[in-house]
Amino acid sequence: MVKITDVARHAGVSPSTVSYALSGKRPISEETRQRVEASIRELGYRPHAGARALASSRSNVLALVVPLRTGIHVPVVMQFAVSVVTTARRHDHDVLLLTQEEGEEGLRRVADTALVDALILMDVQLDDPRLPLLRSLDRPSVMIGFPAEADGLTCIDLDFKAAGELCVEHLAQLGHRVVALVGSPPEVYVRQTAFAQRVVQGFTAATDRNGLASTVHPCEAAPAAARRVAEQLLREQPALTGVVVHNEAVLEPLIDAFEQLGLRVPGDLSVTAICPDELAESLRVPVTSIALPSAEVGERAVELLMRKLAGDDVPEATLLPPRLTRRASTAPRDTP
Amino acid sequence: MVKITDVARHAGVSPSTVSYALSGKRPISEETRQRVEASIRELGYRPHAGARALASSRSNVLALVVPLRTGIHVPVVMQFAVSVVTTARRHDHDVLLLTQEEGEEGLRRVADTALVDALILMDVQLDDPRLPLLRSLDRPSVMIGFPAEADGLTCIDLDFKAAGELCVEHLAQLGHRVVALVGSPPEVYVRQTAFAQRVVQGFTAATDRNGLASTVHPCEAAPAAARRVAEQLLREQPALTGVVVHNEAVLEPLIDAFEQLGLRVPGDLSVTAICPDELAESLRVPVTSIALPSAEVGERAVELLMRKLAGDDVPEATLLPPRLTRRASTAPRDTP
DNA sequence: TTCCCCCGTCGAAGCGCTTCGACGTCACGC
DNA sequence: GCGTGACGTCGAAGCGCTTCGACGGGGGAA
Numbered sequence: 001m002v003k004i005t006d007v008a009r010h011a012g013v014s015p016s017t018v019s020y021a022l023s024g025k026r027p028i029s030e031e032t033r034q035r036v037e038a039s040i041r042e043l044g045y046r047p048h049a050g051a052r053a054l055a056s057s058r059s060n061v062l063a064l065v066v067p068l069r070t071g072i073h074v075p076v077v078m079q080f081a082v083s084v085v086t087t088a089r090r091h092d093h094d095v096l097l098l099t100q101e102e103g104e105e106g107l108r109r110v111a112d113t114a115l116v117d118a119l120i121l122m123d124v125q126l127d128d129p130r131l132p133l134l135r136s137l138d139r140p141s142v143m144i145g146f147p148a149e150a151d152g153l154t155c156i157d158l159d160f161k162a163a164g165e166l167c168v169e170h171l172a173q174l175g176h177r178v179v180a181l182v183g184s185p186p187e188v189y190v191r192q193t194a195f196a197q198r199v200v201q202g203f204t205a206a207t208d209r210n211g212l213a214s215t216v217h218p219c220e221a222a223p224a225a226a227r228r229v230a231e232q233l234l235r236e237q238p239a240l241t242g243v244v245v246h247n248e249a250v251l252e253p254l255i256d257a258f259e260q261l262g263l264r265v266p267g268d269l270s271v272t273a274i275c276p277d278e279l280a281e282s283l284r285v286p287v288t289s290i291a292l293p294s295a296e297v298g299e300r301a302v303e304l305l306m307r308k309l310a311g312d313d314v315p316e317a318t319l320l321p322p323r324l325t326r327r328a329s330t331a332p333r334d335t336p
Numbered sequence: 337m338v339k340i341t342d343v344a345r346h347a348g349v350s351p352s353t354v355s356y357a358l359s360g361k362r363p364i365s366e367e368t369r370q371r372v373e374a375s376i377r378e379l380g381y382r383p384h385a386g387a388r389a390l391a392s393s394r395s396n397v398l399a400l401v402v403p404l405r406t407g408i409h410v411p412v413v414m415q416f417a418v419s420v421v422t423t424a425r426r427h428d429h430d431v432l433l434l435t436q437e438e439g440e441e442g443l444r445r446v447a448d449t450a451l452v453d454a455l456i457l458m459d460v461q462l463d464d465p466r467l468p469l470l471r472s473l474d475r476p477s478v479m480i481g482f483p484a485e486a487d488g489l490t491c492i493d494l495d496f497k498a499a500g501e502l503c504v505e506h507l508a509q510l511g512h513r514v515v516a517l518v519g520s521p522p523e524v525y526v527r528q529t530a531f532a533q534r535v536v537q538g539f540t541a542a543t544d545r546n547g548l549a550s551t552v553h554p555c556e557a558a559p560a561a562a563r564r565v566a567e568q569l570l571r572e573q574p575a576l577t578g579v580v581v582h583n584e585a586v587l588e589p590l591i592d593a594f595e596q597l598g599l600r601v602p603g604d605l606s607v608t609a610i611c612p613d614e615l616a617e618s619l620r621v622p623v624t625s626i627a628l629p630s631a632e633v634g635e636r637a638v639e640l641l642m643r644k645l646a647g648d649d650v651p652e653a654t655l656l657p658p659r660l661t662r663r664a665s666t667a668p669r670d671t672p
Numbered sequence: 673t674t675c676c677c678c679c680g681t682c683g684a685a686g687c688g689c690t691t692c693g694a695c696g697t698c699a700c701g702c
Numbered sequence: 703g704c705g706t707g708a709c710g711t712c713g714a715a716g717c718g719c720t721t722c723g724a725c726g727g728g729g730g731a732a
Contacts, residue, residue, distance in 0.1 A: 003688055014712045019690055026691095027709060046448040050389030051688035054717045059386060061451075064433070068418060074411045082404060085435050089442075094451065097400070097433040099421050106425075112382040115397075115430065339718055350682045355720055362721095363679060387718035390687045 002043045011039040022047070053114065062088050062305060063116040065098045065107070067123035073248070073276050076294050077122065080144070083298030084120060091306050093117075104133050111137045118305045120144070124155070126194060140308035142301045146194050150316060154308070156301055159319035160195040160274070163290045164202025166322050167244040167272045170288065172210040175333035176242035176270060179207060179214050180233050182226075182254060183246050186218045199246045199274060213237065221249035223256075230257035241333050245273040245287075252283055255329075266331035277325065286327035293320055338379045347375040358383070389450065398424050398641060399452040401434045401443070403459035409584070409612050412630050413458065416480070419634030420456060427642050429453075440469050447473045454641045456480070460491070462530060476644035478637045482530050486652060490644070492637050495655035496531040496610070499626045500538025502658045503580040503608045506624065508546040511669035512578035512606060515543060516569050517552045518562075518590060519582050535582045535610060549573065557585035559592075566593035577669050581609040581623075588619055591665075602667035613661065622663035629656055 008015040013032060020026040021036040028036075039045070053059040064084050066077055085095045096116055098106050100123065107130060110116045117139060121130065124145035134141050135152055142154045164181070171179050181203045184196045200216055207214035215237060219229045229250075233240055243258075245251050251273050255265055263269045265285050273280060273289040280289035297320060304314050344351040349368060356362040357372040364372075375381070389395040400420050402413055421431045432452055434442050436459065443466060446452045453475060457466065460481035470477050471488055478490045500517070507515050517539045520532045536552055543550035551573060555565045565586075569576055579594075581587050587609050591601055599605045601621050609616060609625040616625035633656060640650050 001688090004690095005688080015689080016691075016713075017711060020711085023690080026711085029710060032710080044448075046445070048390065048688050049449040049451040050386045050395060051717090052690080053386030054384065054390050054719085055688075055690040057690095057717075061432070066418075074414045078410050078414055081433065082402075082435055085433055086437065089438065094446070095433045096397070097417065097421055097431045099418055101422065102425065109382070110430070112380075113385040115385040337718090340720095341718080351719080352683075352721075353681060356681085359720080362681085365680060368680080384718050387687090388720080390689085391718075391720040393687075393720095 001048075002045045004045070004047065007036065007039045007043055007045045010043060011035045057114065059114060059117055060092060061094045061096050061116045062302070063096045063098055063107070063110050063119040065100060065119065065121045067100045069100070069123065072123060073278075075278055076276055076292060080122065080294040080298045083295040084302055087299045087302040091302065093302075093306075104130055107133060107137070111139050118142075118309055120301050120305065140305055142304050142308075144297060144301060146317070148194065152316075154304055154314055154316055154318075156297060156304065156318040157195065157320065158290075158292050158297070159321055160198040161202035161205075162319070163274050163322035164199040164204075164244070164246070165206040166202075166290060166324050167274065168203055168206035168210065168212065168214075170272060170324055170326075170330065171242035171244070171270055172206070172212060174242075174270060174330060177212055177333070178237050178239040179212050179242035179244065180237060180240055181214070181216045181244045181246065182229055182233075182250065183216060183218045185220050185247070196246070203244060213239070219247055219250050219254075221247065223250070223253035226250035226253035227257040230254055230261060234261060234263075241268070242270045242330075243272075245271060245275070248275045248279055251275060251279065251287065255283065255285060255287075266329050267334070270330040270333070272324070272330055274322075280325070280327060283329075285329050288325065288327045288330040290322045290324050293323065296320055337384075338381045340381070340383065343372065343375045343379055343381045346379060347372045393450065395450060395453055396428060397430045397432050397452045398638070399432045399434055399443070399446050399455040401436060401455065401457045403436045405436070405459065408459060409614075411614055412612055412628060416458065416630040416634045419631040420638055423635045423638040427638065429638075429642075440466055443469060443473070447475050454478075454645055456637050456641065476641055478640050478644075480633060480637060482653070484530070488652070490640055490650055490652055490654075492633060492640065492654040493531065493656065494626075494628050494633070495657055496534040497538035497541075498655070499610050499658035500535040500540075500580070500582070501542040502538075502626060502660050503610065504539055504542035504546065504548070504550075506608060506660055506662075506666065507578035507580070507606055508542070508548060510578075510606060510666060512548070513669070514549045514573050514575040515578035515580065516550060516573060516576055517580045517582065518565055518569075518586065519552060519554045521556050521583070522554045532582070539580060549575070555583055555586050555590075557583065559586070559589035562586040562589035563593040566590055566597060570597060570599075577604070578606045578666075579608070581607060581611070584611045584615055587611060587615065587623065591619065591621060591623075602665050603670070606666040606669070608660070608666055610658075616661070616663060619665075621665050624661065624663045624666040626658045626660050629659065632656055 004015045004018050008018045018036050021028045021033045064081060066081060088095050119141040122144045124143040124147050126148045128147045131147055142156060145157050146155045217229050219225050245254060255271060258269055265271055271287055273287050275289055277291045280287040300318060307314050340351045340354050344354050354372050357364045357369045400417060402417060424431050455477040458480045460479040460483050462484045464483045467483055478492060481493050482491045553565050555561050581590060591607060594605055601607050607623055609623050611625055613627045616623040636654060643650050
C-alpha cells in the first residue's frame with residue numbers, strides 16, 4: 001500500500017505538504033502542488049479512509065435509514081436512496097445504508113462510533129421515538145417528513161398544503177365548480193404524519209378562495225369503501241364534476257366505481273390525485289397527479305446536511321413546491 | 337468522547353486487556369471480562385470506527401453496488417438490499433451503498449481507500465467490464481449473476497436450469513403432455529446473462545425426461561409479439577395445454593391473448609412463469625411461478641463474503657434451488 | 673524438586689493521516 | 703534599512719485503537 005510518506009518522498013516534500021496540497025487548507029505553491037499531484041498519479045496513491053477519519057474526526061460518510069414498513073411505496077424509496085447517494089458523492093461523501101429495523105440502537109451505534117458524520121431518516125412519524133435521540137446525538141441529521149414537534153431538528157418534505165391547493169386550482173381553472181376531496185383512512189389523520197391534514201387545509205383554502213362548493217371524505221383503504229364513498233358523493237353533491245384523491249389504495253377502485261355509476265372520466269368527472277407517478281401512469285385512465293419529488297427531496301436533504309456539517313444554519317423546515325403532471329383524467333367542465 | 341483508556345482506567349486494567357476482552361483474540365479471565373464489560377456499560381464506551389479500522393485494517397463495512405438500469409425490477413433490488421444489510425449486521429458489518437453509475441472508479445475508490453473490506457455486485461453482465469478490476473482488487477467480492485467467464489471470482493444466483501425443469505415437472509405432474517416455453521427476447525440470449533439459456537436447457541431436459549412434446553419460442557417484450565406467439569403456438573401445437581413463461585413483460589399480454597383465442601386459464605391451459613412474485617400475484621389470474629429468491633440470495637452472498645474474509649475457500653458458483661409457488665393458473669389436465 | 677509451558681495481563685509500538693506551531697523567505701511600506 | 707505580514711513549507715505530536723513480544727505465576731510432568 002502506498003501511503004502519504006511515499007508520495008512525500010517521491011515529490012521531495014514533507015507529508016504535511018502533501019496533505020495540505022490535497023485538502024487545500026493551507027496555501028501551497030502552484031509548482032509544488034503540480035509535483036505532488038504528479039507523484040500521486042504516478043504512485044496511485046489513495047488516502048486510507050480510516051486513518052483520515054481518525055485524524056480529522058470526519059468519516060465523510062452519511063447514514064441513510066430506509067423504512068421497511070409495508071405500505072411504503074418501494075420505488076419511491078429506491079429513487080430517493082439513489083438520489084441521496086448521487087448527491088452525496090458530488091460532495092465527496094459516501095452513504096451507509098441502515099434499515100429502520102435496527103432502530104434507535106443502530107442510529108446511536110453509527111453516530112457514537114463515528115462511523116458516519118450525519119444522518120438522513122426517512123418515514124418519520126408524528127410521534128417518532130427517535131426524535132429525542134436525534135436531539136442528543138452530536139451529529140447533524142435531516143428527516144424526511146414532519147413529526148409533531150420538530151424543534152431543533154431539520155425536516156424536509158413535499159408541501160402537502162400547496163399540493164392540495166394546486167389540485168383545486170387546476171380543477172378550478174378547468175371550470176369545475178363543485179369538487180370533493182377523498183382522503184386517507186381516518187386513522188391516518190391521527191397517527192403517522194401531519195401530511196394528511198395539510199392536504200385538507202390546502203384543499204379547503206383553495207376551494208374557499210375560488211368560491212367552489214366542496215366536501216371532504218376520509219376513506220378506508222378498501223375497494224368496498226371506495227364504492228361507498230363514490231355513491232355517497234353523488235348523492236350529496238349531484239353536481240360534482242371534480243375529485244381530488246389523496247389515498248393511493250383507493251384511486252383505482254374509486255375511478256372504477258364512478259364509471260360503474262355511469263360517470264365517465266374525464267368526460268363527466270375530472271380526477272386528480274396526490275400519489276406516485278408510477279401509479280398515476282399505470283391506470284386505465286392515466287391520472288393527473290402530484291407526486292412526491294423523491295429525487296429532489298434526496299438531493300436537498302443531502303445539501304442541508306452538508307451545510308450543517310459546514311457549520312451553517314439551515315431552516316428547520318423545508319417545503320418542496322408541488323408539481324402537477326397533467327394526464328388524461330382531467331378535462332374542462334362541459335359547460336351546459 | 338470516552339475512549340478505551342478511560343475504560344481501562346475505570347476497570348483497573350490496561351487498554352490492551354480491554355481490547356482483548358472485546359475481541360476475544362486472547363484469553364481473558366472471566367472475572368476481568370466482567371469488570372471490563374461493566375465499565376464499558378457504565379461509561380457508555382463505543383470504539384471509534386476509524387481508529388479500529390486503522391489499527392486492524394478491517395473496516396467492517398461491505399460495499400453493495402445496486403443497478404440503476406431501467407428494466408430492473410425495483411422491489412427485487414430493494415428486497416435484496418435489505419436482506420444484505422440485515423445479514424451483514426448479524427455478522428457485525430455495515431453496508432455502504434454504491435450505484436452502478438459510479439462505475440469501476442467507485443469500486444476502486446472504496447477498495448483502495450480501505451473504506452470497505454469486501455464488495456457485492458448486483459446485475460452482473462455476461463461480459464461485465466468490472467471483472468478484471470475485481471480480480472485485481474485485494475479484497476474479496478461476490479457477484480449476483482453469472483458472467484461468461486468467472487474464473488477466480490465468486491458468483492451466486494437462482495439455479496435457472498433447475499427452475500426451467502421445475503416448471504415442466506409441475507406441469508407433467510398435473511398430466512400435461514404438450515407444453516411450450518415462451519422465453520426472453522432473442523437479444524437476451526446473446527447479451528446480458530446466461531440465465532436465459534439455462535432456462536431453456538432445463539426446460540428441454542425435463543420435457544425429454546418426461547416424454548413431453550414441446551417447443552421453445554423467444555418472444556419480444558411487446559403485447560403484439562405476445563399475441564403473435566400465442567397464435568403461432570396454437571397453430572403449431574393444437575394439443576397444447578401447458579406453457580412456461582420466462583419473460584416478465586409479456587406474461588400478462590400472453591394470457592390475455594390466449595383467453596381471447598378462446599382458451600381459459602387454467603381450464604384449457606395451465607401457465608407457469610419465472611418472474612417476481614409481485615407480478616405473478618397481481619394478475620387477474622394469479623400465476624403459479626418461481627421467483628428469484630432475493631432475500632436468500634442476499635443472505636447467502638453476505639455469508640460467502642464472510643467466509644472469504646475469514647480466509648476460507650468458497651465455491652466459485654452457488655446455485656440456489658428454485659421454489660415454485662402454486663397459484664390459480666395451473667390445474668390438472670382435463671383428461672378426455 | 674526442577675523444568676516447561678500455558679494462561680492472563682501489560683507496555684509499547686505502530687496503523688496512516690491531519691493539524692498546530694514554528695520558521696525562513698520575500699515583498700512591501702515607511 | 704528595518705519591521706511586518708503573508709506565504710510556503712516542515713517537523714512533531716497526536717487521533718484511538720490493535721497487536722506483538724514479554725513476563726510473572728501456577729500447574730503438570732518427569
